Amino acid sequence: MSLHPVVAAVTRRIRERSAASRATYLRHVEAARQAGTTRAQISCTNLAHAFAASPADDKQALRAARWPNLAIVSAYNDMLSAHQPLARFPEIIKDAARKAGAVAQFAGGVPAMCDGVTQGQPGMELSLFSRDVIAMSTAIALSHNVFDGVLCLGVCDKIVPGLLIGALQFGHLPTVFVPAGPMTSGMANNEKSRIRQLYTEGKVSREQLLEAEMQSYHGPGTCTFYGTANSNQMLMEVMGLHLPGAAFVNPNTPLRDALTRAAAQRAVRITRQGGEYTPIAEVIDERAIVNGIVGLLATGGSTNHTIHLVAIARAAGIVIDWSDFDRLSDIVPLLARIYPNGSADVNQFHQAGGMGFLMRELLGEGLLHADVKTVDGPGLWRYTREPFLYGGELHWRPAAACSMAPQILADAERPFSADGGLKLLTGNLGRAVIKTSAVKPEHRIVEAKALVFDDQEDVLAAFKRGELHRDFIAVVRYQGPRANGMPELHKLTPALGVLQDQGFKVALVTDGRMSGASGKVPAAIHVTPECLNGGPLAKIRSGDVIRLDATAGTLEAHVDADEWLQREVIVPSMEHNHHGMGRELFASARAMASGAEQGGIIFNAAMSAAA
Template sequence: MSSGLDPVVARVTERIARRSADRRAAYLERIRDAVRAGPARTALGCANLAHGFAACAPAEKLRLRDEVTPNIAIVSAYNDMLSAHQPLQDYPAILKKAIGEAGGTAQFAGGVPAMCDGITQGRAGMELSLFSRDVVAMATAVALSHDMFDGALLLGVCDKIVPGLVIGALSFGHLPVILVSAGPMPSGLPNARKAKVRKLFAEGKVGRAELLEAEAASYHSPGTCTFYGTANSNQLLMEVMGLHLPGASFVPPGTALREALTAEAGRRVLELTALGGDHTPIGELLDERAFVNGVVALLATGGSTNHTLHLVAMAAAAGIELTWDDFDELSTVTPLLTRLYPNGTADVNHFHAAGGTAFLIGELLDAGLLHPDARVVGGKTLADYRVVPELGPDGLTWRPGPTESGDLHVLRPVADPFDAHGGLRTVTGNLGRAVVKISAVAPEHRVVEAPARVFGSQQELHAAFEAGELDRDVVVVVRFQGPRANGMPELHKLTPPLTVLQDRGHRVALVTDGRMSGASGTVPAAIHLSPEAAADGPLARVRDGDVIRLDADAGELRVLVPEEEFAAREPAAPPPAEQYGTGRELFAAFRRAVGPAERGAGVFAS
């Protein structure tokens, strides 16, 4: 561990390592036992191997017969409905060509589902969203299960897809893995204008046609949506955690540089195999240092709250126990260095132009907030990631990254941050534990004490808002939205009406066992409340009119009801919920098996 580390970063990392020692050791023993002296496929019987290369070209069959050629699995989340994944259509051909020219072989091992929370917001399909992460993990494991592969390239971008790919790959932790991104679409309608139209629509001042026009001008071409939600948080975290090539996260699709980075990922993964000169299994790379680096990067950029679930679940897959307390303590020493929508008006293209990941990583390394010795796929250690890729006469190279921000309204140095502390807080009290994203919440709005109004769905809240019943100081409670109740959907439709109420001068907060993701904005929201109402959580005992205190600065969440009275209350019954249609019936086993939000809300034993 580096001696130049911030003491809190060092202490948290050491605590995670101690807490995880037995599980991590057992995991490492398993994956080290799986490493073979030669290609994995050489252990297959002749009939097995013949099935494995039956569809290959003659030259590929010759290579796959020998005992020195590495074979790489390509696993992709491609579909042509989702803008972020549409560019992945051409990647397998690019990768196979680069790998073949470098002396290896590659096979498209399998596809994984990719769903979009932006499409399913407020719809029944959103109840499948979080569980899709674990489906992606299982699909990745199925794709890699043929023992034909010495490494893997994982193609995916968005919300649950990247964490699912990583969890699945960690079950084959003896293989080296590189995540291959697609990049963001060009900037569209400015985020401030989009947010204004959404609020006007919530107030009934513009109609559906005007709202659709604004949304279509924001999400308008192939590439990742440009706001800093879970998809772009994924990209930044994968780079800081060492699973992307340096500087690859936000290079636009359809450019020569993006194609060169894609091809280089294919060449590089060959070097990382047990047959190459720099063997780097994903299970070894993703250690406690990598996960601490990921948490710090999330905090420093005000990233998606979904990663308080996903990082915990990914860490568990590597035998590491990461907790919300670790996030909370790291937040106390991590400065907020970006202002990106929904925590500002800029998007990831502005961030990239202002210095992007190279500047951010350099600043955090110099401040002792990242582990410089953490392993990476694109070099030896994270200290090698202070660079920017460029394409010149000699092909793809990397040059030193900027040492100054190109736009202080978007990206700042550690010496002059937007806030002295990170963008997330853990709040605790007699209602349980929850996460609050405060990077966009003004200091004067971080403490709210007001009567509760309790709802069982987003639709109920909208009806009350439109009836004028919430035009006052209020703590809105939306419960039975946890993973066991209905799959823990994101509740983006809550943001516009709550923002309107706050803009009218009311003290407003949200408490829910559901998710908000990148939609957590200027209204303080205690989300992912654990235990959830459907698991006998205290939230089921809250009634209309109960005074709730949310203090994001002090880390407090309490209902101000006498303890004996509150404990004696009969918990509210869950509202009638549709568990059929849109595939929901297929996920009943997931709802029964899922763990609490604080443990990653996963269905795998941890």
């Protein structure tokens, strides 16, 4: 199948836009490749430190420099259900590496915070910045320069993007991402959402709400809704960094363990010593980035990736912006209905045919670049297969010929929507994105008076006082990276959802983020420039009429032009956002952060120089 002309055109524009920065990045990668690891050249003291605690056989192999050495970089911790299964992975990987003629060392751990725990709490203001801390932690883990390949163990929201940004700074090293898989299905997502709204209305107790949440989040593995964590897993597969079909296999199962062993063995084979050298810089190129955007759109994935994919691309010297997402969204059909875009969870998506079926449909329509390098070998058609065990051995077979559940996973001829459900909004309030795939058509245009808030808690307080039973657009300002770290405002979803269900026309406009599980309420998010950086959203006053039109792609304040020019911007005190829960330590991150459309990067100067 020939490549779709729009996909080809967008890729060409990205390549042209990125020519200088990509060339600089590849020049640095080549210099590192030529230098190689220093294991055979560094001083005996340095080398002895590198394997002092290794088992005797591993020590001999590293001393002789005859086997490749794999770095394990892991986001394991006990608190995150998605990462708790990773505790077992290093020993599985080390054993598999030895059997494949390699050594694997645990090179470093990276922090892993849970947005589900910090949602609506002060700690959420560290969430976006944690991505770049993870990137820097990955760099520290690999900085010893004694490794020939990397295995990145991570799943959730900022963790996979952070690991990938860090790994791309070592672009000469082959890198395989190793997921843990989703938890088994618990309470249905629609029922969970219903109980949340009932609690918001005061109709169920906190104990009843907690019981429902515990039935939803009940065991090891990733949360089963299609938020940022599971969008990450889709991306790693469609960008060729997982083994085929690895994304959504449940943890602590024979198949999951077999895939983990196979990832280690494959990492050995793609090192320079293994004969199929595939550095990550050759896997992540302009085509892979476009494939990632297409996969995001086709599945109705997390809006957070309109930030993360930008940052990932820049780490590889590639420059993308929201116009690229918007142009591709026009021609990429929505093929998945996973909560919040439907009632199903990722386990049901996987059972319906999953990533293998999805990627075959997209490749068949020319919507993905097939001619890419992957950690599994050349060509993306390899990812139209699914793994299975036969006689205790891991094998792959073609994905299902047709969807096992057409109401969850559609074929390209009968999509749920002709477009990808992600729109760029522009107008006199700046640039923003909106996820329309979960928003009913009758809610995609809202024109109403603004109610202005500078804190999400103020919105909830007004709701509890009964002041929001009307048509309105909630403007929540000073929520950008430089103001307070750009927290997600998912805590607002139940209250706004209640009002919408009661028949009111409501919407949200903010320079902050919503959850990766952004739902049924229309939300113009990531408004850029942010208010603290001179963004026009800071000029809005309560009572101003705003029109949010997701069909036309506009976000406009209907204010007299002369009055608009004369309005002064009053910046509220942000002092309460800068202290407590460790936020004091992130003052420099807030000062350095780029805008949302530039990736919200805290090492912005260095990335801008590279890009």
